[in-house]
Amino acid sequence: MPFRPQKTSPNPNPSPAPSPNKRRTTSWSDLWVKSPKSLNQVLFTMQLQSLPKDPKSQTLAPNFSNVDRTLLLPDDTLLRILSKLPDSQRLSNSLVCKRWLSLQGRLFSSLKVLDWGFIESGRLIERFPNLTHVDLSRACIISPQNSSILLHHGNISMHLSTGFSPICRILDENLLSVDVVDRGLRLLAGGCPNLCKLVVIGASEMGLMSVAEECLTLQELELHRCNDNVLRGIAGCRNLQILKLVGCVEGLYSELVSDIGLTILAQGCKRLVRLELSGCEGSFDGIKAIGQCCQMLEELTLCDHRMDGGWLAGLSYCENLKTLKLQACRAIDSNPGPDEYLGSCPALESLHLEKCQLRDKQSVRAMFLVCQAVKDVVIQDCWGLEDEIFSLAIFCRRVRFVSLEGCSLLTTQGLESVVISWKELQSLRVMSCKSIKDSEISPDLATLFSVLKDLKWRPDTKSLLAASLAGTGMGRKGGRFFKRT
Template identity: 55%
Template sequence: MPSPPDRSPDSNLDRKKTPAVKKNRRSSWSGPWLSSNEALKNVVLKMRLQSLSNSSSTTPPSESEPEPEFDPFNSRPISHGNAAPDYSSMLSDKLLVKILSKISDKKQHISNSLVCKRWCMLSGKLINSIKLLDWEFLESGRLSFRFPNLVDVNIVPSCIKSERNSGILLSNRLCSVHLDSGVGENEGFLVKKGDVLGSDVVDRGVRILSEGCGNLRKVVLMNVSEEGLSILADECELLQEMELLCCGDSSLKGIFKCQNLQMLKLVSHLDGIYDSVVSDIGMTILAQGCRRLLRLELVGCEGSYDGIKAIGHCCQMLEELVLCDHRMDGGWLSALSYCGNLKTLRIQSCKSIDSNPGPDEHLGCCPTLEELHVQQCQMREKLGVRALFLVCRTVRSIVFEDCWGLDNSIFNAASICRSVTYLSLEGCSLLTMEGLESVIPFWKKLDRLRVVACNNIKDSEITPELATLFSVLKELKWRPDSRSLMEAGLAGTGVGQKGGRSLRK
């Protein structure tokens, strides 16, 4: 039988004398709400039960794994132990990609991709340009899987086998190659012929690339054949810019299908690396296929009047033509007159402008030409340089940079260009003040002048006529040598004085 309750007077007395002691509880923001509002309690309990019922209906909980505990106010799992909760798991992929895209530092994407597999995949979607260093990464299909949104791909570094640990690096603006100790045994080439991937291997990689990245806008390829270019043209209809290295006339047949191509760069010959040929045949093929070209750059290409004429006749939208280290036959300058919409002509690193330009009446003229850039070229042949100025006599901007052989007599032929508004001379050491005096007075529209590193042009030789001309220019940069003092040469003209004419340097 249960023992009767204790009814001793001492116990009753203790109950009467001992006051009720309230325990100190930690204040909480939810306390007043839950204590005064029973409806809020019911809402929170109902939300929690509904959350648990939804999770149990989709995936029944395992008997061995306990159900996770949720915070009723934050709807987040309660973490036990030292493991930190993954708050990013509550964000959708679309929202998380939008957040990661706000990071301006591109290098930070590499660190973000190391967080977890999910972040690795989402960070890969933000990469749109890549330079391939490992060919196996492309052949295995991991390139398109890892970076599905690529629009710019350069596979040239992976097409040349080289020792990555070599201390010798051959680099130029087109490609970089690591060299080994046996570089002198390659028959005059710095790279062995077997070290460049074959066309069949490159075509297979181009097929994988084009099928996985159909939104490509720019590609840089090497030693690709007609088959590879055809596949690329069929799969990547948005392709607009292309660079081809180690290409020949036969491979350009595949470029015929690239109807939307706007910028094309052909690197036919590259000293020490490879030697291929692009002649008038290849130029005619690309001209008939790529009729929407806006910019064409020919590097180390062989050709003549016929090839340039085909380009000018078919590519009527061509606005910029670049010739670098060309091997053109004599007379090619006269074909520029067929480029009816040409606005910019660039001639770079050429040993000769035109060895045999022909009579003046056959040269013609480019009526829409606005800019002429001649950089690091041999200009000792007076006939070729004079023919260049005749063809470009409507030009408005002339730039000479590090041109060998440009003396006063050759520069005097530029006086035929009467519409020049801007002249830039840099590294023209043979040119003197006498050469400037023989040309600049004929350019009535000249308003900008730049003279840099032309050591034979002296401040002391500035005549009052030139000083007056300089004072009305809108822009003047005068640094012919390190001892140049423009103020001494323009003494008495009012330039540089308070209230006088302005001189912008």
């Protein structure tokens, strides 16, 4: 049967063929699928279309005050913009919206935590994911909020209750338990693997081991209330370069750091560059172990040390030591031993003495013998530094810079007897030394002043030397002029 095409009724309203030059209206689905814009950009476009229109011009009203234009910016771009703003605006920027609050948290790399609950709740890691420097010292202390008594010691500040006994160790009674501190350290180490600096009070070996395992980039550690057992955990920090240990602080807490802990530390942290021991015990063996193992050590600070006699001789094993600082030490070395056993530090450049007892002639003499290669000598507010004690500094023949401040027993004759012998002296600074008088300056001392590159002379408030030398050319050498104070 032959095929016959069927008749169809014509369409009374035929639709015109689409023109190739006419563009179809973009739908939201096309905008979402084809455009690489983020959801924030789409929402912003929706907000623009929902604005009220002007009935006369049928255009969008020019009121954009309620529109957040930052929705068009991706997080990375907005983060770079916020990072260019000054730090003083960070708090106000974080109050704009939740998004800005989250982005501002990424900009913080250093934080001092005041509430330990902020760590245990997980908000610290969520709010500040890029932390590299964390100070937990304030958070480790339980302080009554309604107390008006504030105790401040070094970096530690805490409020006290009104009923404490003066013979009690105050801080021991107001510290978090070791288990709580260790639990917080594990949370911190798990959330901040890029941690570089940490300050904590009362941690144990296990808590510090968790930090050492998770935070491989840890370079600086400040540990209060430390003892020999805790140092086993510190020894796992292979990349540690700066370390401060606080063992015993009278009236606050008492812990023991001895030669055992110092030996463990020396064998584990061989990349140390700066070491500070505060309230720590030890002897020749502990200092020797540090010098032999920590060959990169350049700066050693001893604060209120409780070292046994003979520890000074251990410094000779610190072959690369450049700076030695003694602070608030009641004695330098109670029994330094014979001179032939002391040795010296060949690379030492700076010796700093601050608030130390320098009444023992034998120990001061041994110290200057060990430090005979020093070039910079700074003595500030030290007790017992009279002319006879200061004359022992003549063993240091390479001194180029000397600073004396708060040395009330030192006289002009005692100063002159030493500084005249330093043939390489270039800079002299004398401040608040009331026994040194302008009227007692000898011609030899005045000649020395004329060839110095830098001279700061203000031994007392009545000194007129600085004003009288103005315009005379004294203190001028190599293009450097006398500095008026």
